[in-house]
Amino acid sequence: MAEIRIENLHKAFGDFVAVRDSAFTIRDGEFFVMLGPSGCGKTTTLRMIAGLEMPSAGKIFLDGEDVTFNRGSERDIAFVFQLFALYPHMNVRKNISFPLRIQRLPRREIRERTEEVAKLLRIDHLLNRPVGGLSSGDRQRVALGRAIVRRAKAFLMDEPLGALDAEFRELMCEELRLLHNRIGATTVYVTHDQIEAMSMADRICVMDQGEVLQVGPPMEVYERPATRFVAGFIGSPAMNFLRAKGGLEAGASGVEVNGGRIAVPRLQEALDHADAVLGVRPEHIRIAGDGPLRGRVFGVEYMGTRQLVTVDTDAGRLKIRAPNTVRVDYGETVGLDFETERLVVFHPESDRAVMSELYAGAGAGGGHA
Amino acid sequence: MSAKSTAHSVVEASSGGKWLAGGLVVVYALVTMIPLVWIFLTGFKSPPDSISYPPKVFFEPSMEGYVNLFTTRTRQTSEYIESLGPPETWYDEIVRKRNMVIAGPSKFADRYLNSIVIGFGSTFLAVFLGTLAAYGFSRFKVPLKDDLLFFILSTRMMPPIAVAIPIYLMYRTLGLSDTALGMILLYTAVNISLAVWLLKGFIDEIPREYEEAAVVDGYSRLQAFWKVVLPQARTGIAATAIFCLIFAWNEYAFVLLLTSGEAQTAPPYIPLIIGEGGLDWPAVAAGTTLFLLPIVFFTVVLRNQLLRGITFGAVRK
Numbered sequence: 001m002a003e004i005r006i007e008n009l010h011k012a013f014g015d016f017v018a019v020r021d022s023a024f025t026i027r028d029g030e031f032f033v034m035l036g037p038s039g040c041g042k043t044t045t046l047r048m049i050a051g052l053e054m055p056s057a058g059k060i061f062l063d064g065e066d067v068t069f070n071r072g073s074e075r076d077i078a079f080v081f082q083l084f085a086l087y088p089h090m091n092v093r094k095n096i097s098f099p100l101r102i103q104r105l106p107r108r109e110i111r112e113r114t115e116e117v118a119k120l121l122r123i124d125h126l127l128n129r130p131v132g133g134l135s136s137g138d139r140q141r142v143a144l145g146r147a148i149v150r151r152a153k154a155f156l157m158d159e160p161l162g163a164l165d166a167e168f169r170e171l172m173c174e175e176l177r178l179l180h181n182r183i184g185a186t187t188v189y190v191t192h193d194q195i196e197a198m199s200m201a202d203r204i205c206v207m208d209q210g211e212v213l214q215v216g217p218p219m220e221v222y223e224r225p226a227t228r229f230v231a232g233f234i235g236s237p238a239m240n241f242l243r244a245k246g247g248l249e250a251g252a253s254g255v256e257v258n259g260g261r262i263a264v265p266r267l268q269e270a271l272d273h274a275d276a277v278l279g280v281r282p283e284h285i286r287i288a289g290d291g292p293l294r295g296r297v298f299g300v301e302y303m304g305t306r307q308l309v310t311v312d313t314d315a316g317r318l319k320i321r322a323p324n325t326v327r328v329d330y331g332e333t334v335g336l337d338f339e340t341e342r343l344v345v346f347h348p349e350s351d352r353a354v355m356s357e358l359y360a361g362a363g364a365g366g367g368h369a
Numbered sequence: 370m371s372a373k374s375t376a377h378s379v380v381e382a383s384s385g386g387k388w389l390a391g392g393l394v395v396v397y398a399l400v401t402m403i404p405l406v407w408i409f410l411t412g413f414k415s416p417p418d419s420i421s422y423p424p425k426v427f428f429e430p431s432m433e434g435y436v437n438l439f440t441t442r443t444r445q446t447s448e449y450i451e452s453l454g455p456p457e458t459w460y461d462e463i464v465r466k467r468n469m470v471i472a473g474p475s476k477f478a479d480r481y482l483n484s485i486v487i488g489f490g491s492t493f494l495a496v497f498l499g500t501l502a503a504y505g506f507s508r509f510k511v512p513l514k515d516d517l518l519f520f521i522l523s524t525r526m527m528p529p530i531a532v533a534i535p536i537y538l539m540y541r542t543l544g545l546s547d548t549a550l551g552m553i554l555l556y557t558a559v560n561i562s563l564a565v566w567l568l569k570g571f572i573d574e575i576p577r578e579y580e581e582a583a584v585v586d587g588y589s590r591l592q593a594f595w596k597v598v599l600p601q602a603r604t605g606i607a608a609t610a611i612f613c614l615i616f617a618w619n620e621y622a623f624v625l626l627l628t629s630g631e632a633q634t635a636p637p638y639i640p641l642i643i644g645e646g647g648l649d650w651p652a653v654a655a656g657t658t659l660f661l662l663p664i665v666f667f668t669v670v671l672r673n674q675l676l677r678g679i680t681f682g683a684v685r686k
Contacts, residue, residue, distance in 0.1 A: 052581050072584040079585040085578035089600045099586035150586070 002063040002153035002186050003028045004049060009058035011044050018044040020210040021058070026154075026188055027203075031180050033189045035197040036207035037233070042190045043158055045207070049188060050079050050156050062153060078147035080157040084139045086131040086146075092118075093127040096145040117149045120179075137168050144179070154186040161196065173199055194234045198222070206230045224359050225344065228351040231279050237308065239279045239344075242293075242315040246276040246348065255345060258315040260292035263340040265357040271347060276354075279344040282308070282321040287328060291335035297328050311336065405661070411654035419650040433467075434651025436460045438477050438642065438659075442469040477638065477656060484618060484634040485663065486549050491556035492614040496606060498557070499564025500572075504594060506565065507572040508580075518569075521562045529559075529622040537627055549632045555623055560613040567612070571605025572598065607674035611667060618664055635660050 004026040011019040019041040026032040034042040047053040049060060051072030060068045067075050078099075086095050094101075097114040105113075118124040121141040126134065131142060140160060147155050160176075161169045177200045180187055191197055197204050198218045205215045206229075214226035225231035231239040245256040248271040254261045255278055262278065287309065295313030302324065309320045309328055318336070328334060345354040353359070411419050413430040442464055450470065456462040464471055502521075506514060536555065537546065545551030575598060583593035599606075625637040639656045642649055 050581075050585055052584065071589075072581070073587045073589060075585075077585060079582065081578045081582060083576060083578055085576065085582040087579060087582075087597060087601075098583075102583075102587040102592075146582075146586070 003061075004154060004186065004188065005061040005064075006045070006049070007059040007061070009045065009048060009060065010056045011041070011048060011053065012056045017210050019048070019055075022207075022210075022212040023058075024205055024212060024215050026186060029184045029186055031177070031187045031189065031200055031202045032205065033191060033197040033201035033203070034205045034207060035191060035194060035233070038192055039209075040207040041210040042192075042205075042207050046156050046158055046188060046190050049154075050077055051075050052079075076150075076153045078150050078152035078155050080143050080147050080155065080160045082159040082162050084143040084163070086139055086142055088130075088132060091128055091130050092123065092134070092142050095131055095142050096127075096149055098146060099150045113149055114145075117145045120148070120182075121145050136164050137172065140164060140172060144176075148179075148183065152185070154188065157187065157189045159191055160189075161191075161193075169196070176200060194236070198234070204234075206233065208233070223342070224353070225279070226353055228277065228279065228346045228353075231344065231346075231353075235281060237282050237319045237321075239281050240285075240316070240318045241346070242278040242280065242313070242318070244276040244278045244315070244345070246271055246273045248276060248345070248354070257293055258313065262292050262338055262343070264343045264345055265341055267345065268355040268357070268360065271345065271354050273348055275348045277346040277348050279346055279353075280318075280338055281342065282319045284339040284342040285318065285320045285322075286337040286339075287320060287322055287326050287334050288337040289335045291337035293336045293338075294333060295336065297330055297332045297334060300328060300330070408654045408657050408661075411650055412658045414651050414654075416647075416649060416651055419654070420648065431463070431651075432460070433463050434649070434653075434655040436463050437649055437652040438655045439475055440464070440471045441473050441475050442467075443472045444469050476633075477635070480633055480635045480638040481659065483549060483632055484636075484660070487552045487556065487624075487632070487634055488614055488618040488663075490549070490553040491560060491617045492610055494553065494557040495560035495564045495613045496568075496610050499561050499568050499609065500599075500602065500606060502561070502565045503568035503572050504598065506569050508577070518566070521565055524559055524562050529620075530626075533623060533626045536623075540627060547628045547631045547633075552624060552628065552632055552634070555627070556617040556620065560616055563616070564609050564613060567609045568602065568605055571602050571609075575601050604674045607671045611671060614667060615664060 006025070007023050009019055009022045011017070022041075022045060034045060036042045044053060048055050051067070051070060051074070055068060058068070059066055062075060062077070087098065090098070093114055096117060097110050100110045100113060115124060115127070118127055121144060123138055123141045123145065126138060126142075131139060134142065140163075143160070147157075161172050164172060173196055176189075180200075189197075189200065201218055203215060203217050204221050206213045206221060208229050214221055214230045216224075221230060222234055225234070225239070228241065232241070242257050244262075248255065248267055250267055250270045252264075253266045254263045255276055256262075257278060264278070293313055293315065295311040295318065297309060298312045298317065299310040301308040301310075305324060306321055307324050307326070309322050309326075311318045311320060311334060313336070320336070322328075341358065344358065345356065346352065347354060410426075410428075412434045413432070414425070414428050415431045415433050418425050418428045418431075419434075440460070445468060447468060450465055450468065453470070456465055461471060505511060506518060511517065540546040540551050543551075545554070579597050579601065580590070580593040583597045584590065588596065619636060620634075621636045624632075624634050628634070628637075635656070639653060639660065642652050642656060
């Protein structure tokens with residue numbers, strides 16, 4: 001059990017900056033997910049926490065102790081690799097007990113702890129099998145077992161479900177979360193899959209191009225994105241972005257989009273750029289005859305209880321999640337109405353969200369929590 | 370004609386094709402085996418049988434070739450031989466039939482022992498150093514890595530004879546000529562290029578995650594190498610060891626030029642048998658048979674590793 005604190009962590013490989021000045025704290029017992037597209041620096045950050053990579057600058061604290069330059073073996077952190085990294089020349093029991101055998105624990109204790117973990121993961125019947133013949137799900141369990149058996153201070157997981165097929169991934173997602181609830185160990189989980197992140201995390205850290213953009217609980221990251229990237233990366237389909245007129249003052253409660261006024265949560269800071277970007281999630285748009293914005297229906301995807309309607313407007317193309325009771329036809333001109341209190345205004349250049357009543361009381365979407 | 374239709378895979382041979390392929394393999398095996406079988410049989414022929422024409426396939430086996438291989442003999446008059454009384458051993462008996470007596474052991478056993486010491490010694494060194502070097506090249510950022518790898522290979526680029534004279538001069542100054550140590554070092558130097566290149570390929574195939582997992586679990590880098598990388602490189606190491614051993618075992622040119630008495634191995638010795646008392650083909654064949662055995666044994670013991678080793682890396686698991 002431990003708190004992991006990261007201060008101004010920086011990592012460069014030659015000219016390429018993999019991680020730029022990140023700082024955040026992973027709380028004791030938290031399930032912390034690092035989310036971002038591939039190459040965003042999340043895995044590098046994780047590897048630095050594990051001691052597999054040395055940072056170019058910055059510090060890592062484990063339970064208050066500076067471990068920045070400790071070897072991996074001196075950190076008491078367990079790591080679950082994407083491709084499991086089970087030793088093919090050992091059977092399941094040997095794989096799980098491997099860290100304990102390194103610690104030269106008494107044989108009886110090794111046996112008991114190995115079997116306890118195997119039971120927890122429901123692989124006790126496989127203990128004497130070679131790892132070669134196992135299904136990928138069971139291999140994943142063995143890899144988890146090898147991490148759990150140590151009772152390490154923290155678990156680091158690098159896309160542990162990436163190698164599983166979709167159906168199995170969902171199952172393991174659930175299992176992992178249940179396991180976490182039971183063990184309660186600090187867990188840092190890296191993924192590029194926003195659904196995994198949203199469903200498991202206590203808090204999510206969104207990264208892009210080596211930078212930490214926002215750290216917060218899933219709901220906060222979804223509803224109050226700190227930047228346009230976070231808004232676009234989380235949610236499926238992604239948030240819509242509309243070109244709007246800028247030059248907004250603090251206290252403004254509407255933006256002009258294509259000549260019509262769309263009400264937004266009251267802004268708490270000014271936006272002095274000539275343009276603005278209005279962000280709106282597909283489920284926060286209603287198709288209504290008298291809406292402030294009009295557009296032509298470009299496509300309709302039927303999805304059971306809901307449908308996804310694509311509408312072309314002069315301010316950009318929009319995706320709308322509508323109930324299936326709304327009847328629309330291709331080429332039809334429709335009016336669009338917006339859920340005012342859910343809208344976000346972004347700065348067109350810095351891409352940061354303009355603070356508004358939406359963010360009030362949420363500790364601001366500043367990101368570096 | 371055929372009533373049942375089976376699904377055909379484009380890459381799987383038809384049954385006729387399999388028979389043909391099988392037949393060809395058998396024919397090829399026979400062709401390769403004939404000289405070996407002939408050598409093996411000749412070792413048990415008497416000298417007249419070995420040079421008879423037409424060649425004899427069925428003959429009365431004799432140990433004369435092996436006795437001649439391991440002994441030196443002198444020709445004596447029959448009166449002298451009779452004066453010695455009845456032969457004491459079975460090999461005395463064989464020799465006396467040719468009006469000869471055994472004067473002492475030949476040098477074959479010494480030469481053979483040299484072959485074993487030099488062959489296995491240099492193989493062990495080349496594989497040991499090669500594994501470490503290959504691991505380094507595979508895992509670490511080595512400056513001028515590609516140039517170094519190319520440079521290592523350069524020891525294989527010229528025929529031994531081209532460097533034998535300079536090496537001879539160097540060895541004479543260093544006191545290494547005609548010593549087992551000198552030959553071990555030389556063969557190690559030649560083999561290490563092969564070992565590094567082969568083993569680097571094998572080690573490249575072992576995912577780094579294994580070592581990283583071991584390091585996170587509490588091993589040092591060296592322990593991870595020893596306990597995790599080595600067991601998985603086993604097939605590669607076995608394959609490399611066989612190749613190195615075959616080279617060192619069969620090498621002829623260097624050992625002919627650099628050794629004379631002490632450290633000579635079997636390959637230059639076997640042809641010398643011919644000069645010692647006429648064309649003693651059974652003795653030559655016996656020497657060759659014994660010379661082949663360790664390689665055959667080593668290869669058979671490691672054949673599973675070897676087969677897996679050669680196809681290793683062809684298909685991604």
